[in-house]
Amino acid sequence: MEEPRPHEGVWIETENASSARRPRGAFLKRHWNAVWRLFFIQSSRNERTMDGLGLFAVLSPFLSKWARSREEGSSLARRHLGYFNAGLYLSSAVAGVVVNMEERRARGEAVTPERIDRTAAALSSVLAARANYFFDALLIPLGLTIASIFAIHGTYVGPVIFLVLYNYYHFQSRIGGYYRGVELGEGVGDAYVPRLFREERFVAGCAAFASGVFAALLFLKARSAGGAGFIAWGAALVAGSAVLRRRLSVVWSVVLVLFATALCLVIYGYVRLR
Amino acid sequence: MLPLVGLPLLGGALAVDNRASVRLMISQPICAGLLAGLVVGNPHDGFVAGALLQMLFLGMIPVRGIAAPDLALGGVVAGALYARAPGSMNADAGAKGLILLISLACALVVGVAGRALYRLWERRSYAFTGAALALAERGRFALASALHFSTALVHFAIGCVVTGIAFVAGASVISVLVPAVAGKWCEPLASLPVLAPFIGAGALVLLNLTRVRLFLFVAGFCAVFLVAFFRG
Numbered sequence: 195m196e197e198p199r200p201h202e203g204v205w206i207e208t209e210n211a212s213s214a215r216r217p218r219g220a221f222l223k224r225h226w227n228a229v230w231r232l233f234f235i236q237s238s239r240n241e242r243t244m245d246g247l248g249l250f251a252v253l254s255p256f257l258s259k260w261a262r263s264r265e266e267g268s269s270l271a272r273r274h275l276g277y278f279n280a281g282l283y284l285s286s287a288v289a290g291v292v293v294n295m296e297e298r299r300a301r302g303e304a305v306t307p308e309r310i311d312r313t314a315a316a317l318s319s320v321l322a323a324r325a326n327y328f329f330d331a332l333l334i335p336l337g338l339t340i341a342s343i344f345a346i347h348g349t350y351v352g353p354v355i356f357l358v359l360y361n362y363y364h365f366q367s368r369i370g371g372y373y374r375g376v377e378l379g380e381g382v383g384d385a386y387v388p389r390l391f392r393e394e395r396f397v398a399g400c401a402a403f404a405s406g407v408f409a410a411l412l413f414l415k416a417r418s419a420g421g422a423g424f425i426a427w428g429a430a431l432v433a434g435s436a437v438l439r440r441r442l443s444v445v446w447s448v449v450l451v452l453f454a455t456a457l458c459l460v461i462y463g464y465v466r467l468r
Numbered sequence: 469m470l471p472l473v474g475l476p477l478l479g480g481a482l483a484v485d486n487r488a489s490v491r492l493m494i495s496q497p498i499c500a501g502l503l504a505g506l507v508v509g510n511p512h513d514g515f516v517a518g519a520l521l522q523m524l525f526l527g528m529i530p531v532r533g534i535a536a537p538d539l540a541l542g543g544v545v546a547g548a549l550y551a552r553a554p555g556s557m558n559a560d561a562g563a564k565g566l567i568l569l570i571s572l573a574c575a576l577v578v579g580v581a582g583r584a585l586y587r588l589w590e591r592r593s594y595a596f597t598g599a600a601l602a603l604a605e606r607g608r609f610a611l612a613s614a615l616h617f618s619t620a621l622v623h624f625a626i627g628c629v630v631t632g633i634a635f636v637a638g639a640s641v642i643s644v645l646v647p648a649v650a651g652k653w654c655e656p657l658a659s660l661p662v663l664a665p666f667i668g669a670g671a672l673v674l675l676n677l678t679r680v681r682l683f684l685f686v687a688g689f690c691a692v693f694l695v696a697f698f699r700g
Binding site: 231233234235236237238239240241242243246247248250251254257258264267268271272275282326330331334335338339341342345346348350352353356357360361364398399401402403404405406407408409410411412414415416419420424427428431432433434435436439440443444445447448449451452453455456459460462463464466467 | 487488489490491492493494496498499502511512515516519522523524525526527528529530531535536537562565569572573576579580590591592593594596597600601604605606607609610612613615616617619620623653654655656657659660662663664665666667668669670671672673674675676680681682683684685686687688689690691692693696
């Protein structure tokens with residue numbers, strides 16, 4: 195009788211997770227052909243299969259090694275050309291898990307295609323949600339707010355800080371995520387996901403603080419440019435923009451407030467000239 | 469001549485960064501504007517326009533369902549037009565404000581058009597997957613995966629074409645409109661770079677409405693005023 199496994203289910207700790215740890219240089223040399231492909235995974239995104247073709251392109255260097263016959267190759271290709279949507283930043287971790295499981299299956303371990311597909315689907319939704327929140331709602335707004343703070347003073351340092359901050363996490367997620375996926379297989383769920391983005395709350399706090407600094411600097415600049423009138427105008431713009439964003443699309447709210455501001459400035463100039 | 473060649477190439481490259489998911493984020497308007505300014509030989513003005521476009525959209529979270537504009541191409545167009553529009557180099561402050569407004573308007577149009585094109589692409593690009601499947605079933609994996617990478621060229625081409633057309637059209641509009649309507653009454657438009665960023669600040673306030681984040685937002689706000697107060 196088979197012994198019960200500690201974490202039976204979607205996320206099973208891979209038995210040889212620690213023994214699978216290998217030097218990163220050797221890993222990159224072996225997987226380089228897949229790693230650079232990860233950076234184009236959403237290039238062929240479509241409404242029906244999302245990034246299915248992208249995942250296939252990442253796995254394609256390995257397919258001929260995994261398939262023992264032409265029929266098995268066709269079956270592998272069909273499976274990996276199906277629906278795949280793991281977001282952008284951690285789709286590489288899912289791709290790594292798929293590589294790990296397919297390699298084990300090709301070696302003759304008891305890993306069924308259904309288990310691989312089920313694991314990939316379950317991990318995709320969890321990882322996409324975690325990564326999208328961290329990057330889109332916290333890290334990118336923080337980086338861009340810092341860049342804008344520097345831009346107010348006309349220095350080019352801001353974009354550099356933004357690119358360094360963002361790409362530190364970006365490369366960690368995309369290359370490091372793939373590495374961890376290949377190394378841990380299904381164990382990613384237990385060993386990697388809980389440790390993901392541990393600095394999330396700190397980044398959220400920094401983003402809020404930086405937003406406050408940015409807003410205050412705008413008011414200071416408005417005061418030196420146009421006195422109390424500009425401060426009141428700025429406050430009205432903040433309120434108007436916040437209200438419109440709740441009711442209209444982003445583009446429409448920006449267009450309306452921007453052109454209302456420009457129109458008011460022109461009317462003010464015309465009246466002053468008269 | 470250089471802008472007419474360089475700008476479409478830059479637009480194409482940034483479209484690949486943005487749409488083909490390379491995502492090094494050099495396609496954000498604040499970087500794209502600076503790069504466009506470098507291409508046309510006036511990095512400072514390119515940076516100003518790109519940064520202003522960025523500030524308008526601060527706090528925008530591009531989650532699914534939000535019609536986020538294509539800010540990569542918008543940033544290139546805004547930066548290039550503001551930095552290199554006919555007469556913009558020696559324009560007075562009022563005319564510069566008007567040129568900035570037209571550049572931002574062109575960038576918004578390009579952003580919306582770029583988004584619409586991408587939606588159309590997402591609806592039609594399943595054809596690539598279907599063709600790749602047919603090839604893969606015959607064991608031609610390398611060719612099937614080459615089909616995937618060929619889509620990056622499509623993004624590059626779309627970026628090139630949209631940027632090229634928008635730059636030429638926008639420069640024509642500026643060269644006709646600015647001499648015709650610029651005058652003393654449009655001098656207050658020089659204040660646009662001071663007021664427009666408040667639009668982004670409004671969105672940032674919305675992002676920080678939970679208790680802890682609102683506290684930190686107010687702390688950051690007050691900290692700047694305290695420093696300004698003590699520095700006189």
